[in-house]
Amino acid sequence: MGSDKKKILLWVSGCATAVICLVMNLWLIPAIEKNTGGIRCFDMQSFGYTRETALRFLELIGDDGRSIYLRAQLPLDFIYPVCYTSFFSLLLVRLQKRATPLLALPILLAVSDYAENVCSIIMLRAMTVGEATAAFASACTVAKTALMYATILVIVVLALVRAVKKRRAGKQAA
Numbered sequence: 071m072g073s074d075k076k077k078i079l080l081w082v083s084g085c086a087t088a089v090i091c092l093v094m095n096l097w098l099i100p101a102i103e104k105n106t107g108g109i110r111c112f113d114m115q116s117f118g119y120t121r122e123t124a125l126r127f128l129e130l131i132g133d134d135g136r137s138i139y140l141r142a143q144l145p146l147d148f149i150y151p152v153c154y155t156s157f158f159s160l161l162l163v164r165l166q167k168r169a170t171p172l173l174a175l176p177i178l179l180a181v182s183d184y185a186e187n188v189c190s191i192i193m194l195r196a197m198t199v200g201e202a203t204a205a206f207a208s209a210c211t212v213a214k215t216a217l218m219y220a221t222i223l224v225i226v227v228l229a230l231v232r233a234v235k236k237r238r239a240g241k242q243a244a
Contacts, residue, residue: 121204
């Protein structure tokens with residue numbers, strides 16, 4: 071793929087990622103959580119949750135919250151990983167000038183996000199949560215959070231290293 075096409079795809083995937091993130095965080099998630107008394111959506115419980123928390127959340131979101139979660143939030147959250155995986159992967163390749171094993175980070179991030187989404191659908195449709203389902207769903211959420219932080223950290227470090235190298239090269243040329 072040509073350099074110009076990669077740049078365009080990087081910008082498009084980055085913009086799509088940002089728009090989806092804003093829609094979910096500014097509109098859908100607040101609408102889902104409005105009656106939960108502060109209990110966050112499954113996706114937003116970064117450091118995991120218990121079966122009891124999941125059951126309480128299901129009890130409090132009501133029909134409207136459940137409908138928004140199943141019919142708007144989760145369908146959008148199945149598109150979101152494609153966007154951010156494309157964006158992060160293209161950014162990693164651009165920063166390193168080649169494909170590397172670091173590309174596994176955004177891919178594993180997407181896999182954990184999809185697993186989390188499937189668990190959310192199961193819990194929302196069943197209106198109950200088994201101990202194993204809650205534990206697996208929570209582990210997926212924790213993995214997603216850790217992989218998101220790791221991916222962003224790697225990108226920031228690579229961007230800083232690249233900036234320092236550019237600056238040093240500019241000083242040597244002058």
